[in-house]
Amino acid sequence: xxxxxxxxxxxxxxxxxxxxxxxxxxxxxxxxxxxxxxxxxxxxxxxxxxxxxxxxxxxxxxxxxxxxxxxxxxxxxxxxxxxxxxxxxxxxxxxxxxxxxxxxxxxxxxxxxxxxxxxxxxxxxxxxxxxxxxxxxxxxxxxxxxxxxxxxxxxxxxxxxxxxxxxxxxxxxxxxxxxxxxxxxxxxxxxxxxxxxxxxxxxxxxxxxxxxxxxxxxxxxxxxxxxxxxxxxxxxxxxxxxxxxxxxxxxxxxxxxxxxxxxxxxxxxxxxxxxxxxxxxxxxxxxxxxxxxxxxxxxxxxxxxxxxxxxxxxxxxxxxxxxxxxxxxxxxxxxxxxxxxxxxxxxxxxxxxxxxxxxxxxxxxxxxxxxxxxxxxxxxxxxxxx
Amino acid sequence: xxxxxxxxxxxxxxxxxxxxxxxxxxxxxxxxxxxxxxxxxxxxxxxxxxxxxxxxxxxxxxxxxxxxxxxxxxxxxxxxxxxxxxxxxxxxxxxxxxxxxxxxxxxxxxxxxxxxxxxxxxxxxxxxxxxxxxxxxxxxxxxxxxxxxxxxxxxxxxxxxxxxxxxxxxxxxxxxxxxxxxxxxxxxxxxxxxxxxxxxxxxxxxxxxxxxxxxxxxxxxxxxxxxxxxxxxxxxxxxxxxxxxxxxxxxxxxxxxxxxxxxxxxxxxxxxxxxxxxxxxxxxxxxxxxxxxxxxxxxxxxxxxxxxxxxxxxxxxxxxxxxxxxxxxxxxxxxxxxxxxxxxxxxxxxxxxxxxxxxxxxxxxxxxxxxxxxxxxxxxxxxxxxxxxxxxxxxxxxxxxxxxxxxxxxxxxxxxxxxxxxxxxxxxxxxxxxxxxxxxxxxxxxxxxxxxxxxxxxxxxxxxxxxxxxxxxxxxxxxxxxxxxxxxxxxxxxxxxxxxxxxxxxxxxxxxxxxxxxxxxxxx
Numbered sequence: 032x033x034x035x036x037x038x039x040x041x042x043x044x045x046x047x048x049x050x051x052x053x054x055x056x057x058x059x060x061x062x063x064x065x066x067x068x069x070x071x072x073x074x075x076x077x078x079x080x081x082x083x084x085x086x087x088x089x090x091x092x093x094x095x096x097x098x099x100x101x102x103x104x105x106x107x108x109x110x111x112x113x114x115x116x117x118x119x120x121x122x123x124x125x126x127x128x129x130x131x132x133x134x135x136x137x138x139x140x141x142x143x144x145x146x147x148x149x150x151x152x153x154x155x156x157x158x159x160x161x162x163x164x165x166x167x168x169x170x171x172x173x174x175x176x177x178x179x180x181x182x183x184x185x186x187x188x189x190x191x192x193x194x195x196x197x198x199x200x201x202x203x204x205x206x207x208x209x210x211x212x213x214x215x216x217x218x219x220x221x222x223x224x225x226x227x228x229x230x231x232x233x234x235x236x237x238x239x240x241x242x243x244x245x246x247x248x249x250x251x252x253x254x255x256x257x258x259x260x261x262x263x264x265x266x267x268x269x270x271x272x273x274x275x276x277x278x279x280x281x282x283x284x285x286x287x288x289x290x291x292x293x294x295x296x297x298x299x300x301x302x303x304x305x306x307x308x309x310x311x312x313x314x315x316x317x318x319x320x321x322x323x324x325x326x327x328x329x330x331x332x333x334x335x336x337x338x339x340x341x342x343x344x345x346x347x348x349x350x351x352x353x354x355x356x357x358x359x360x361x362x363x364x365x366x367x368x369x370x371x372x373x374x375x376x377x378x379x380x381x382x383x384x385x386x387x388x389x390x391x392x393x394x395x396x397x398x399x400x401x402x403x404x405x406x407x408x409x410x411x412x413x414x415x416x417x
Numbered sequence: 418x419x420x421x422x423x424x425x426x427x428x429x430x431x432x433x434x435x436x437x438x439x440x441x442x443x444x445x446x447x448x449x450x451x452x453x454x455x456x457x458x459x460x461x462x463x464x465x466x467x468x469x470x471x472x473x474x475x476x477x478x479x480x481x482x483x484x485x486x487x488x489x490x491x492x493x494x495x496x497x498x499x500x501x502x503x504x505x506x507x508x509x510x511x512x513x514x515x516x517x518x519x520x521x522x523x524x525x526x527x528x529x530x531x532x533x534x535x536x537x538x539x540x541x542x543x544x545x546x547x548x549x550x551x552x553x554x555x556x557x558x559x560x561x562x563x564x565x566x567x568x569x570x571x572x573x574x575x576x577x578x579x580x581x582x583x584x585x586x587x588x589x590x591x592x593x594x595x596x597x598x599x600x601x602x603x604x605x606x607x608x609x610x611x612x613x614x615x616x617x618x619x620x621x622x623x624x625x626x627x628x629x630x631x632x633x634x635x636x637x638x639x640x641x642x643x644x645x646x647x648x649x650x651x652x653x654x655x656x657x658x659x660x661x662x663x664x665x666x667x668x669x670x671x672x673x674x675x676x677x678x679x680x681x682x683x684x685x686x687x688x689x690x691x692x693x694x695x696x697x698x699x700x701x702x703x704x705x706x707x708x709x710x711x712x713x714x715x716x717x718x719x720x721x722x723x724x725x726x727x728x729x730x731x732x733x734x735x736x737x738x739x740x741x742x743x744x745x746x747x748x749x750x751x752x753x754x755x756x757x758x759x760x761x762x763x764x765x766x767x768x769x770x771x772x773x774x775x776x777x778x779x780x781x782x783x784x785x786x787x788x789x790x791x792x793x794x795x796x797x798x799x800x801x802x803x804x805x806x807x808x809x810x811x812x813x814x815x816x817x818x819x820x821x822x823x824x825x826x827x828x829x830x831x832x833x834x835x836x837x838x839x840x841x842x843x844x845x846x847x848x849x850x851x852x853x854x855x856x857x858x859x860x861x862x863x864x865x866x867x868x869x870x871x872x873x874x875x876x877x878x879x880x881x882x883x884x885x886x887x888x889x890x891x892x893x894x895x896x897x898x899x900x901x902x903x904x905x906x907x908x909x910x911x912x913x914x915x916x917x918x919x920x921x922x923x924x925x926x927x928x929x930x931x932x933x934x935x936x937x938x939x940x941x
Contacts, residue, residue, distance in 0.1 A: 127742060130741055137738065
């Protein structure tokens with residue numbers, strides 16, 4: 032093949048790549064480009080991303096173009112004789128100054144965007160986000176849902192499918208690994224401020240459509256904000272490695288119009304009040320009731336480490352046949368669940384996460400499953416142990 | 418290697434195991450470093466294969482999440498501290514004395530020690546995986562408190578291994594600086610030194626500056642874990658973000674430690690095969706020094722999302738994008754060196770050209786990551802994974818491979834197998850891009866890094882990436898075969914080896930005698 036033909040072929044290849052690239056670039060939310068998202072901040076990030084990308088593409092075309100041209104034109108086999116120049120102050124100054132000017136031009140929109148992104152002042156609603164291994168706790172600090180507080184974790188369908196060799200085809204699970212049991216609900220058209228912190232290790236709260244992620248760090252309260260115009264469901268992930276189940280810690284935010292949001296808040300408050308009343312009542316629960324409730328609490332709070340079959344895995348001990356879970360007195364068992372382990376930091380204190388009824392139910396469940404046979408535990412026993 | 422058969426030695430190499438255990442010869446020690454790093458490359462690479470196997474398709478099939486985290490951690494640590502860094506020290510050992518006309522390194526016994534720490538440190542690091550509770554599983558960046566309060570017991574051994582690796586690096590650097598400063602042949606002024614020597618001199622200063630910082634970080638971890646201190650524990654009044662500042666104050670110069678010698682290698686190879694002097698020698702030296710300086714004031718661009726004051730974010734963004742200027746100068750200089758040259762494309766040149774193009778792609782994504790408001794999207798996604806593999810695999814590793822092809826005839830006295838080398842090159846270049854290019858798309862679409870499982874929406878690109886990774890991994894076995902074949906025999910190499918090669922190392926015989934430049938050459 033002659034060099035001319037090669038050049039033609041290279042030009043054709045290059046132009047088709049360019050056409051393809053531009054098609055992809057303009058296809059919004061294609062799987063090849065950054066998501067445009069649904070907030071001003073995320074759209075600004077997208078626009079800036081496109082500017083930098085095109086600058087890189089243009090510089091790339093010039094530099095690689097010169098290099099590839101030289102590789103074809105200045106080869107020894109074509110009889111090229113090496114020139115002797117090896118410096119030129121003129122071009123060296125030029126290719127130092129031009130990139131510098133491009134960078135200054137880039138820094139201006141970047142600075143504006145950053146200042147906007149970091150300005151969480153004057154919010155309409157504030158939500159506290161506390162990260163736990165491996166779930167999120169949301170607490171509404173003001174507004175219609177003030178006082179509403181709940182955990183949000185991977186939904187049960189994904190949880191079942193993600194077990195090792197579960198036999199479940201994960202492509203049949205709707206929103207596999209992107210779905211939670213209880214979504215965070217925010218009102219549309221309002222500036223929502225997030226106060227983000229962590230109870231254990233560092234996590235990072237990220238919804239791509241909102242255009243930012245923010246680390247959840249123990250001992251710190253970080254601020255972030257969003258203002259979503261359109262109602263919808265927005266899905267994200269924990270973005271900072273936070274231990275074993277880092278990959279299984281999704282974020283789901285549902286934006287509702289003001290009226291819907293108010294209705295949701297009222298229902299949520301009523302349900303919380305009823306649940307609190309049930310947990311606080313002096314009722315003595317039957318073993319069957321406790322076992323049923325305990326099974327669902329175990330699945331959502333314990334199974335990730337101690338496994339559904341109670342046999343544990345790696346550094347997480349088995350509960351099946353464990354001396355603590357089969358002892359005559361439940362005191363030690365209640366203590367480790369409520370206050371956490373003193374020797375193994377991987378076992379968190381669930382007293383802060385679950386109410387007395389849930390704790391009593393799950394401890395009862397652990398003491399009477401997988402062949403374990405021991406006493407049942409009532410909410411008042413847990414209350415007494417707190 | 419076959420240096421043992423060199424005929425004109427004053428005294429030849431001793432034979433047997435004790436030759437390698439007690440050697441103070443820079444060529445032997447260079448060889449040891451290079452073989453060690455090759456072994457680590459294959460081990461670290463096999464960890465990458467485990468990662469890509471689990472990510473081949475959605476769902477959990479092969480390893481549990483804890484072991485997966487252990488694999489990502491060990492892959493990173495072994496590749497950085499076991500493969501890339503020792504390989505460059507090996508190249509420095511072989512080449513710096515020969516390039517400056519010195520008979521050996523300035524501190525030959527310490528040279529022996531700095532190598533022989535490595536196999537023990539590496540074994541201890543790998544050994545953590547067999548300990549109770551499993552090996553380190555907190556990522557190669559080992560952020561506290563995941564790496565302190567919540568880490569497995571084996572972490573203390575990981576800390577000890579990092580300390581030992583640090584000793585080795587610091588001693589190696591002292592040796593390189595002492596050699597370059599004191600042992601240059603008459604007439605070899607600083608501004609006449611080959612660029613590989615220059616980049617290593619600057620790298621060695623970086624190493625001495627930051628390895629103690631890393632040692633400080635892991636020591637604070639050690640006392641937090643075992644002696645009741647609370648440097649990084651918020652519950653005790655400490656600060657988890659302090660860890661990240663200390664780590665990245667080491668970590669950012671560290672990434673330049675892994676790329677500056679690569680710049681040096683490529684600046685040796687391109688002029689040889691373009692048969693034209695390196696364009697802008699002095700601007701290359703100044704650009705390298707500028708990059709080294711800037712590397713100390715950009716560390717927090719790894720931490721844009723930790724909640725720094727906005728003024729801090731702005732400073733680190735501006736300083737970071739500034740690095741594009743001297744890095745650009747280097748790339749432009751390489752292209753200008755090729756311009757109007759008389760080029761041939763032997764294997765070292767092929768690898769060097771692949772380096773220039775692919776490293777620049779990694780540089781582009783680096784510029785994008787430096788823009789803070791967009792980094793809030795890119796951060797901790799596969800876009801970052803794609804970025805640093807373009808600069809470390811197709812950057813640092815490709816330059817090491819280029820260097821091996823370039824100097825292998827000088828080391829062994831034989832030419833390598835051209836056909837095997839072509840197979841190695843083309844399979845590597847194709848597969849490495851199939852592996853890492855789709856990872857840009859995965860990151861932009863929202864796939865976080867360090868996750869063992871994902872939604873089916875990410876399935877196609879992950880599948881592609883895994884296939885590429887298996888291909889790239891297997892291709893490196895061709896490299897091993899080529900090296901062994903070249904050591905055993907092959908076409909006899911001339912002293913100059915390459916038509917356009919310049920420099921003192923090409924004036925000695927091939928293979929290089931056990932002792933070179935016992936009498937200093939005169940450099941005009």
